Amino acid sequence: MNWLTNFVRPKIRALYAKKDVPDNLWLKCPNCEAMLFHRDLEENLRVCQHCGFHMRIDPVRRMQMLFDGGEYQTIELPKAPPDPLRFRDQKRYADRLKEAQSKTGRPDAILVAHGRMDGMPVVVAAFDFGFMGGSMGIAVGEGLVAAARLAVLQDAPLVVVPASGGARMQEGILSLMQMPRTVIAVEMVKEAGLPYVVVLTDPTTGGVTASFAMLGDVHIAERGAQIGFAGARVIEDTIRETLPEGFQRAEYLMEHGMVDMVVHRKDLRRTLSKLLDLLRRPAPVAEVVAMPIAVAEVEAEAVPPPAAAASKDGREPAGEPAER
Amino acid sequence: MQTFLEFEKPIAELEGKIEELRHLTDQGDINIADEVGKLQSKVDRLLRQTYAKLSPWQKVQVARHPNRPHCLDYVEALIEDFMPLAGDRAFAEDRAVVGGIGRFRGRTVMVIGQEKGHDTESRVRHNFGMAKPEGYRKAIRLMEMADRFGLPVLSLVDTAGAYPGVASEERGQAEAIARSIETCLRLKVPMVAAVIGEGGSGGAIAIAASDRVLMLEHAVYSVISPEGCASILWRSSANAADAAAALRLTAQDLKELGVIDRIVAEPVGGAHRNRSEIFASLGDALEDSLDGLRGLDGAALRARRRDKFLDMGQKGLS
Ligand SMILES: [Zn+2]
Numbered sequence: 001m002n003w004l005t006n007f008v009r010p011k012i013r014a015l016y017a018k019k020d021v022p023d024n025l026w027l028k029c030p031n032c033e034a035m036l037f038h039r040d041l042e043e044n045l046r047v048c049q050h051c052g053f054h055m056r057i058d059p060v061r062r063m064q065m066l067f068d069g070g071e072y073q074t075i076e077l078p079k080a081p082p083d084p085l086r087f088r089d090q091k092r093y094a095d096r097l098k099e100a101q102s103k104t105g106r107p108d109a110i111l112v113a114h115g116r117m118d119g120m121p122v123v124v125a126a127f128d129f130g131f132m133g134g135s136m137g138i139a140v141g142e143g144l145v146a147a148a149r150l151a152v153l154q155d156a157p158l159v160v161v162p163a164s165g166g167a168r169m170q171e172g173i174l175s176l177m178q179m180p181r182t183v184i185a186v187e188m189v190k191e192a193g194l195p196y197v198v199v200l201t202d203p204t205t206g207g208v209t210a211s212f213a214m215l216g217d218v219h220i221a222e223r224g225a226q227i228g229f230a231g232a233r234v235i236e237d238t239i240r241e242t243l244p245e246g247f248q249r250a251e252y253l254m255e256h257g258m259v260d261m262v263v264h265r266k267d268l269r270r271t272l273s274k275l276l277d278l279l280r281r282p283a284p285v286a287e288v289v290a291m292p293i294a295v296a297e298v299e300a301e302a303v304p305p306p307a308a309a310a311s312k313d314g315r316e317p318a319g320e321p322a323e324r
Numbered sequence: 325m326q327t328f329l330e331f332e333k334p335i336a337e338l339e340g341k342i343e344e345l346r347h348l349t350d351q352g353d354i355n356i357a358d359e360v361g362k363l364q365s366k367v368d369r370l371l372r373q374t375y376a377k378l379s380p381w382q383k384v385q386v387a388r389h390p391n392r393p394h395c396l397d398y399v400e401a402l403i404e405d406f407m408p409l410a411g412d413r414a415f416a417e418d419r420a421v422v423g424g425i426g427r428f429r430g431r432t433v434m435v436i437g438q439e440k441g442h443d444t445e446s447r448v449r450h451n452f453g454m455a456k457p458e459g460y461r462k463a464i465r466l467m468e469m470a471d472r473f474g475l476p477v478l479s480l481v482d483t484a485g486a487y488p489g490v491a492s493e494e495r496g497q498a499e500a501i502a503r504s505i506e507t508c509l510r511l512k513v514p515m516v517a518a519v520i521g522e523g524g525s526g527g528a529i530a531i532a533a534s535d536r537v538l539m540l541e542h543a544v545y546s547v548i549s550p551e552g553c554a555s556i557l558w559r560s561s562a563n564a565a566d567a568a569a570a571l572r573l574t575a576q577d578l579k580e581l582g583v584i585d586r587i588v589a590e591p592v593g594g595a596h597r598n599r600s601e602i603f604a605s606l607g608d609a610l611e612d613s614l615d616g617l618r619g620l621d622g623a624a625l626r627a628r629r630r631d632k633f634l635d636m637g638q639k640g641l642s
Contacts (some may be wrong), residue, residue: 084581085572085641089557138637145634167525167547169557172571173583176525176547180533180633183505187630207547209498210486210526215506229498229526230488234552238488248493256494 029053045265054222054265056202058104059111059126062161066124066269072115077107077146080139085172093170100131108139109164112147114154118273120280123151126161129203134164136208137171141178144212148185157195157276162213166206175207182212190217195279197272200227200250200259218275219259221250222268227259329385331374335593338367371593378542380574381565384550386542387521388484391596393603394453395422395437395480398520401603402610403428403435409466411458415495418459420451420487421531423466428478429611434470436463436531437480440521453522454487457500460530464500464507471511476614479517479531484549486527501530508533509629512622516613518588518606519543519575520595535629536613537583539575540606541590545583546573572641582639586613 025038031053041048045065046055057065064070087093101107109131114123125147127134144160151158167175189196198216202225209229221227228248236243246252250262263271328336342363345356378386386392399406399422406426410417423436438455441447455463470477486497508515508531515534523532523545539545550568551561558566578584588609591598617625 081638084637084639085570087570089566089570141637169548169553169571172547173545173573173578174581174637176529177583177633177636179502179526179529180505180509181636183502183509183533184630184633187506187509207526210501210530211505212502214496214499214502228493229486229501230493235488235490235493239490243490247490256496258496258499 030055047265052223052264054202054224056129056163058130059106059128059161062126063111063113063115063124065265066159066272067113067115067117067122068119072113072124074111074113075146075150077110077112077139078142080108080137080142083170084138084174085170087170087172089170096132096170104128104131106131108137108143109134110140110143112143112150114150114156117269117276120273120276121154121156122159122272122276123147123154123156124159124161127163127201129163129165132168134162134208135166135168135175136164136178136182137168137175138178140164140168141181144178144182145185148188151189151194152192155192155194157197157280158189159197159199159272160212160216161199161201162204162208163201164204164206164208166208179207179211183215186212186215195276197275199268199272200253201225203227205229205231205248214258217279219261220268220271220275221253221259221262223250223262223264225250227253327390329382329389331382331385335367335370335374338363338370342367368592371597375542375590375593379565380544380568380571381550383542383574384522384544384564384568386594387544389594389596390442392521393595393599394442395439395482395520397442397599398480398603398606399424399426399435399437401600402607403433406435409469410462412461412465414458414461416456416458418451418456418462419449420453420455420483421459421463422450423462425475429607431614432473432475434466434475434477435480436466436477437520438483438527438531440482451487453483454485455483455527455530456487456489456492457495457497460486460497460500460504463531464504467504467507467511467515471513474513476513476617477511477515477534478610479515479534481517481519481523481528481532481545482521483524483527484522485524486530501526504530505533509633510626511629512625514614514617514620514625515629516610516617518610519545519584520606524549533629533633535617535625535632536585538586538588538606538609538613539578539584540588540595540602541575542594543575544568544573545575545578546571577641580639580641582636 027036027038029036029048032051034050046057063072082097083094106128109128110125112125125144147158186196195217197218198213200221204213204227226248232243253259254262342360345360348356403426406424408424420438422439425432425434438453439450440453441450467477516536517532517534518538520540521543525547550564553567553571554563555561575587579587588605591601595602
């Protein structure tokens, strides 16, 4: 029946998709081909225990591993007009969207959350590569703008974790316009004096790399992640030669000055928290409290008028009973 | 030499006939002038009809027409005392991006743009208008200089895209484009961009995140080339025409989507058929756009530019 196939089926599929993989499942590492026990792999943050290969992870898992105690709050993203061009190739974009939505249980390829990282409030926006290759259309752009606004509102640093093949071509020019839009989002965070950190994961390419993802105060790349502008095949077709070893990998980008550090996933949380702490607490706070009073005392001795002895907030200067 | 596009064949045949008849005139036949006149009006009618309903894929071909005026042609026609500036001060001079200062209808402006070249030698010299990171870094440098001297920026977009290559990746093509977009958005001076031919993806938006975006009537502007889109979504570049239609890359569609601000009409048969006419039309449109931005201070310009891009995308096609 029509109503059943159109409306009920996707929901059922969504349930299936979200259902956990059975615990006794074995997976083959795409890099070293070792057989990995599903539960071990999950415990190891989806990094191969044998060769260190970093597999892709979904944004929920990403949030869990970054926030204190795996606890965070997601925000509902502004509704974006679906399929603004009524795009159709061999398949309708509207159908592709619905499929991706029921497969992932998410409205689009981005998840925005806030929570604490070693006690510090932080906003994180993470991409879902499983949602149409993490491609950036209006909804993803809206997500990044919303994340930036939230960071400014909460006076919190913004961490973005792209995993994306680039612009979503089914949204045509409007996907290209997400490049300036997300650059504006970054500007808002920077103007508020807040740190903006990009965690480049596999893959980060195309229009995503050429906009917000390359404008971080600090760029952290996960080991082995593919990061670049043009696709390897496009480049090979243009230059008609094979690409150098390790081309467009995280380590290659570091070698060429495009990222600050390449980290193992297990060190990511600690690295981020240390970085944000350094940036957010540039001077020791506790010890300074007594200082203004001491200065006031010295000034009071040197400069006779009582106005000079008044502390900045207008309170009676302490520790000077002799003046009275 | 005039190049004809596939769909212009009937026009090419008629014009060939006219050419033949003109040679006959030398032999003293008076009726031939009449005949030429008749054929010419037929050509005009056919051109008008054909160009009034170009398909998106035909527009792509017109936008890439080898005889179409390119960036430096407009610079020569519209900018007096043009002083080209070169180099990114870091690595190299990328001739895919041209730029410099000059006087446009009385005021000093900074001009930047992509130049495709017009013959084999110049095409190679300008790398077919496909910039490497140093090209975008040069654009950044020139925009920052314009900002310092309060000069409006005119940007002429005409590129198939940023150059894909190992060297481009090594030197940070993505970062260069991102910074260039950022620089456009930060400017405290008016910036007007015009897509004069091909607006190819990231390579185009890098110098088009501006206060006003104009587009010539038959220019195209897209997130991906129709061929590239077809080979991914249709698994064959032979479907480029389908992709061109689906991508909505024409000036008319982009105006409706609110992505561009103004369409500049082209002469009948396309910009390449009457250069002086398109130079004048684009010049007028650029001047008009600059006039419209006069009186706004730096902060207001930036705020409006931001809002304009943030508001984009809420409007689908009707
Ligand atoms: Zn392995």
